[in-house]
Amino acid sequence: MLGKKNRPPAEIPSSSMSDIAFLLLVFFLLVSNVDTDKGLGVVLPPPGDSEIKLNPKNITMVLINANGDVLFNEDVIPIDQITAHARQLEAGNPNMVFSVQTDRKTKYQDYIDVVDQLTAANVKKLALIGTQ
């Protein structure tokens, strides 16, 4: 008597497939960070100490000292008022150049605050002279 053997069907169980895929999906969703690099764009002046003669009327000096105090055209003003002042000057004179200078010990955050404020005022001509 030859009884047929009951063989289990050779198949990959597909019911759990989507669960596994889901798990992997969630893992990669969490792990992946779509790199978003955001920041303030500036263009540095070309190399060399090329002195460009500017009418002193067209220059606004913005000095930042080591404590983060801002001297804006010889007035000490709070950082959050720079935008308003810059807008005013820019409206009065479209050729205005804003020259930002810092102390060597100024914190980077203070500098970024000032550049941020000037960017918010849509300043087109930004001169970053560097440190004194």
Place this chain on the structure above:
Amino acid sequence: MAIKKKSKPKAGIPTSSMSDIIFMLLIFFMAATSLKTVEGLKVKLPRARSIAKLDTPKQSVLFVFIDRTGNISIQDKLLNVEDVSEVIYPLRRNDNMLTISLRSDQETQMGMVSDVQNELRDASALKVNYSAKPK
């Protein structure tokens, strides 16, 4: 004459194609993910309001890290300030679009940042982006 039952369409989300869709998404995220651990130095980026997305293609962006003690790192190599322009100049010559993404710590002293900027100017890499986080 027998009354035929109207066959109602089944109200259900078709689940047979679900796994295919999920697989597609999975493959997308696997391809999009770069499992690279964070390169460069540990920096706490400054905060700013009027930040914008960098509009340069990714392959033209070069990260320059400056941490709070004044260490400089480019492409996972620690450098002295004087060597920055030497490293960047060949890259700049090969790539017109080269943009420097300056990832500097918020506590870094401006003297260091300024020195690096002067080096960048020497290398003619004039497009700079100050990396910042939204406030």
